Amino acid sequence: MRLSCPEEYPVTLFVNGKELSTYQLTKHDLIDWTYGHLFSEGIINSRNDIKKVHQSEGIVSVILKESVDFTSTEKKKKHRTSGCGNGVTFFSMSDVKKLPKVDTDLQLSLTYLLKKRHEFAKASTMYNETGGMHGACIVKRSGEIVVREDIGRHNAVDKIIGYALRNNLNPRELVLLTTGRVSYEMLAKSARFGFGIIGSRTAATKQAVQLANYLGVEVVGYIRGRMSLVYTKHGKVYNDLTAVSST
Template sequence: MLYKSCPEEYPVTLYLNGKELLTIQLTEVDLQDWATGYLFAEGIIDSVEEIKEIRFDPYRGNIFTEVESERFDMEQFLKRRRILTAGCGRGVTFRSLKEVGQFKKIKSNITVPLSYIREKMKAFAKQTPLYLKTGGMHAAAIIQPDGELIVREDIGRHNAVDKAIGAALKKGLPGPELIMLTTGRISFEMCAKVAKFGIGIAASRTAATNLAVALGMEISIDLIGYCRGQSAVVYTKGQYIWKDTSAAQRAP
């Protein structure tokens, strides 16, 4: 029998401008990317230039972040309702359904054949060393304009997406020219993260939820589920995708 290593998760507390923001279960890799992506996805920053410092204390499991305080009102932010997200890793978001529903429509700069996304999903699966080592990790990937992948892994699917977005932000990549891939279910809050970055296409090896599809339809994000092998399910209008394969289905 082949034994794998255990997936790793640790409670990590995020401090923002000297105040505790939340504690979340994370895999302790690429934590700067996670902090950057999470702060951006929650609307705390609009660019990496607003981050003054990110420092990790591995002994206590703390991430200390400092952001420009002129635009950001910490006191008002902490009064917002915390919402536990669905699924593994049990993430936390401060964004309400109403707020996300008011996001601007996405204007992606790219259109691609569905076969391209399927091929990138195959390549993505080969670039997940923590999953291959443990068999129990999630991953997210950003397809860059040149076709290269930025891959990040974590115990939680939301965390992996935050890490991938953070890495892309640090590279200065424009959201409307990117595609998001994930091993996990695309839920409403994950779709919101994609929307905040301006990405127009997101694909998963599994499903997209009803609220994610409704959001995608409302603000022009194409969502693809069960993207594995030769199959794929397009849940939305498919405005950025060429349907060049008979295996593609449209969700009922």
């Protein structure tokens, strides 16, 4: 089978007429990405903080409502993120530890997460066409899934957060699944939105697990086939498999 090449483009994000940064992105779902990225970075606190978004070739321009203080964000030091194009975040580890602990009543089995991971893989259209995309997926309480994809794992998560934000979804009722490594900044994005359960087909870093323990987030890694690794012990995911490793 011959796969097509994954595509990426430079996209510059302007907020209130000022350039925030230029990012390498896959063009699909850029409005979702804009909302999710601004929320993840603490620039907005809700979808209602954005007055207008305009998208043109290689540029996304956002006008915030007058009540939003963008100047405080501009003064923050930028931190390099791990992998995926050396992105930047305005959140340091100390900032993230100030986030409120997550609150969810979801309790799920590893069998259920493996099933949803399989559905996620089948629904990842761009990955299946190119073999070179990351994806992020939310699982609703009803079992319905929504998938967003991008060349970068951080961008994919921002897109799915933006989708949930724009559609006013309750994070208490959602699970986040991702194809990428769960690093501390990925955990920070997820916890800021309020996801109580995060699952990945690969690993979580030590810093991410430490932060997840502190914030009450359940992290499950290596969701593949009949495998899973539960990194945390918050009681939100239980082991109903016989051949599974848990720590």
